[in-house]
Amino acid sequence: MRIGVTIFPGSNCDHDALFAIERAGVTPVQLWHADADLKGVDAVVVPGGFSYGDYLRTGAIARFSKVMVPLEEFAESGGPVLGVCNGFQVLTEAHLLPGALLRNTGMRFVCKRVPSRVETSETPWTSLFEPGDELTLPVAHNEGNYFVDSRTLAELEDEGRVVLRYLKNPNGSLNDIAGICNAARNVVGLMPHPERFSEGILGSEGGLKVFRSVLSYAGAKV
């Protein structure tokens, strides 16, 4: 299996994602923002960072990159896509996921390890988890405060599309939401960074299960 990682100008968790994917036993592939080509990968990670300096609005400019054209087609045809942190912001800007990530209510950047609960195993990126599993992951963001209109929020909850929920909310997000998926469940956005917990020496390798999930999902599909 091969997982692509998009690299925008200003992405800074791209190499961390490539490293974690490799540790999960999957082949990582770099996808340059200016090339409208997914190189035939089986899944795509949109990594964290400050794409285009986060100028204008987080993720707002990256969403117009050339690589986003095939990426949107891939997502719409059911391909597994994971946006982490800035990647989550890019996916909401591209309307692949509903809602928006607002500035943290504390008005400060926050970098810490936050416990959360996996709410569904019915996405390619959480297929190896059990609903209710606790997962502590690092967060590092200034705009992680998930917001969406109340009708969509009710939909997300009713349809089981909240993927990850904070046990200690670090940013004021609605319903303690740390991650969601789209209606087709193949596109997932997470504010916490699974790739940062990819090795025991970093504190935990609990994040690798996210990448192993998509590997297992792909295997099951074949």
Add this chain to the structure above:
Amino acid sequence: MNIQETYTTLGLSDSEYDRILELMGRAPNYLELSLFSVMWSEHCSYKNSRPLLKRFPNRGPRVLQGPGENAGVVKVGSGWALVFKMESHNHPSAVEPYEGAATSVGGIIRDVLAMGARPVALLNSLRFGPLEDERNRYLFREVVRGIAGYGNAIGVPTVGGEVEFAPAYSGNPLVNAMCIGLVRDHVFVRARAVGEGNLVVLFGAKTGRDGIHGATFASDELTEESEEKRPNVQVGDPFAGKMLVECSLSLLEKNLLVSLQDLGAAGITSSASEMAAKGGFGIEINVEKVPLRERGMEPWEIVISESQERMLAIVEPEKAEEVLRVAERFELAAAVIGRVAGHEDLRILHGGEVVGSVPAPHLADAPVYEREVVPPVYLEEVRKLNPENFPALQDYNATLLRMLSHPNLCSRRSVYEQYDHQVGTNTVVLPGADAAVMRIKGTTLGFAAVTDCRGRYCYLDPKAGGAAAIAEAYRNLSCTGAEPVAVTDCLNFGSPEKREGYYQLAACIEGMAEACEALGTPVVSGNVSLYNETEEGPVYPTPSVGMVGIFEDIRKRATPAIKREGDALVLVGGFRPVLDGSEYLEIMHGRVAGAPPAPDLISEKAVSDTVRCTISAGIVDTAHDLSGGGLSLALAEMALMGSIGAEVWLLPGGRQDVVLFGEVGGCVLLAVHEEKLEELEDLLEGVHYVGIGHTGGEKLSLSGLVDLELTELLEAYEQDLFERHAPEGGQLG
């Protein structure tokens, strides 16, 4: 404006102007005068400190590059080397704290990048006036935001640092940033112009009018008028900085560059003339080729602009086109702006005409001021202290809680959680411990880094304080298990033209140099920031020390957090605490006084080296040095970080308030599994040590004097430094 007014405004003295006339053999034009102004500023030339800096040892078995380049380089092993340097941005941060701090990070990253290294870790050392004052709160908040804003976006983790508050820093904060880079040990780059006919390529952000005369501004005292210098402060763009890092590393990887230099203070002038002087060639710059972000810039403005996020490279002509193509891929402006010439001048051309020409060696040949070192009068007065005059302490619990909650001793969580300290997935020990610990991917190697300085000590005894800063850094690294190998420093002092300032500078350097020699940690890079004075007086002499240590096997490491119940607590080192210069004296009695003892360097080394051996032998995984607040603070921190209590039954020494809150160098607390106690004692042979208690429970109990629940300690310790002192409504500044 007559010529005297002109050069005075540019920060040059009468004698310096005379020297320029003599060197040039003619009167310089305004552009040339501007070149001298920036290159002869203290910031660029070290004209007041150079003779003193010679005192530092800078050689050692691991040193690949000492002072004189953009950053120092030390060998790690397995083909890797570490590149590091620390630099100040005090004056800019005093008037424009966000951008001042942000560009301190950007600037130090480029210094490391210019050596060809990938920047992998940032640290800092910050000083502010007390938080009761609104302006100080504003400066503190914005400096931290600025460091976070740049470091987080560029994707280099901020893994460590220190922050302290004292009245001496009111209005003149200290903002020192340190960067560490990783490079293969045979390919690091030196900045020198060689090869007549080679081209000079400028790439990065476009050049604007920001930061004109920034270096000159940074070499003067701060006054009320300094506020008007806000336009002199550079503006950072971390996005362009990130592109610059990736572009530069890509160019080096493709072997397209002869040499590389960052543009910092004094912009093109400084970079080009340093490269020319070091390489023994001349450089010609065509100013009309420089990509500009605004119209109508004069040639002199272009060559001394301090616009950020730019690099200068020397490139062989046939590779120039490829260099420009790579820059374009990273969406950076790039242009061939000049060439390496056979003469030795820095020559500025505009429209084919020479608009300024100065021999590069002259720009590098600033006058040197050596002054008499005379102890200032204040020293005798402040050192008088009779501890007997202080009443015996009654309530130890309340005292410990008050000390733990003080801004100088409480948790720094509210600061470091604003910094992304994990990006890059190499951070093994997070901020809050004795030192940051990073791994080197694909190896078992790692490194530790720390910044340290006790301004109060240096004020009370500059020489002892300078030595203590080095010794503390050495101890902190040793407590992680790393072998300390080399030092970078940032010497923050008042005016060298005053007796007090010059003495403090000279004495601190002497103390640091003696400690570096005794401990075997050469100084490989550094920076000097003088004239840190306001109308209220100078800052504490603050020689910030950045020290780096190396792990052969990073799996063998220690942190201060207590790991298990039932571990034996062992105090290692000659425990002779004093109240002189202590946090206790300042916090509880409002006094900054006394004569802190000079560190016993032989014992410091023995204790630290022994502690390191116990860690690398796999016997000890819990170690913490005694520092501000003394034994009780160290124990409280160990308990809080591990969420496990401790009971101490033996407090060695006399007066118990001195024992618990007095301060002492050269001491480390270890917690060790009971089963390994015997092995530990074998290794500790030759140094003083004493068992003082054991870990366990949910309380800190010290010999019947202190008896506190961890929850009470935690509440005192976990202060939010930004909220606690905010006035109603939270509107600051």
